[in-house]
Amino acid sequence: MKMFTKFFVLLFVSFSLISCATSGPKFTELAPSISKLPPDVGRIYVYRVTSFGALFQPDVKLNGEVVGKSTPKGFFYIDRKPGTYEILTSTEVDRKLSLTLEKGQTRYVRLNVSMGFFAAHIYPELVDSETAESEIQDCHFIGQENKLSLSKINMESGQSN
């Protein structure tokens, strides 16, 4: 039984260490320098508030493309052309959110955590801007520079022309 106790202590220590590991500027620090949304695209913020299930940080996919990671207390954003999108996270199961994005619109997606059998389930949920803007304040930026988003949009524009 002592082995079990050690195992659980180690498990919880690992959880604690991982949950402290999110780095990057806080939203409050970064907000003034976040680039203005270009008029012909929309923006999606993705954030995870909770450290619960911190061992599980699956990729976040947007229409099949990896756009970030579900890091506890982290956030990132992506700019995309108006259209329909699916956000997917996978642990032992896939969890999907479908949403529309309009020109000039900002949408907020919170990554929630629930427990499964072998792994935590991370599920994306669409959140209203008032709630999200309050919850995201203490999250740390874990995204790429917005240039990546813009180059992606430019690439898509080039392909469609």
Added chain:
Amino acid sequence: MKKLEFVIISFFCLISLNACAFDVLNIKQIPAQIESPEMTKGSFQLNAELKVDLGTGFSRTLKKGTKWDYVGTVPFGDVFKTNDQILTIEASNIYEAYIVVSASKLVGFYLPVERTFSPLSQPEDLIIKSVQ
């Protein structure tokens, strides 16, 4: 020690039996082409909150005072969307949704990404007033 082994084996058997249960919650979806006629049917405001049981173990509340704008028609009714609240329907996955109204009753939801209609098992009365 045998007792412990029994517990562990039982635990894993239970997991094996239940692992497939995570994805059983599905919503009924019927393919639906949305048509936008030239004549708009305007907007309305909800005069009373409406709590809707989705039949998936989840529910949604349409908030009092929200304004709903006509966006088109599907074979099951007229489709309205709002900017005043987030509306999604939820089972194992979550889908952004618009409401579908027929004869002043909420009959289901239109899913703009999937382009499907998800019916309610029981239509719900909407207490509304027209808005210019």
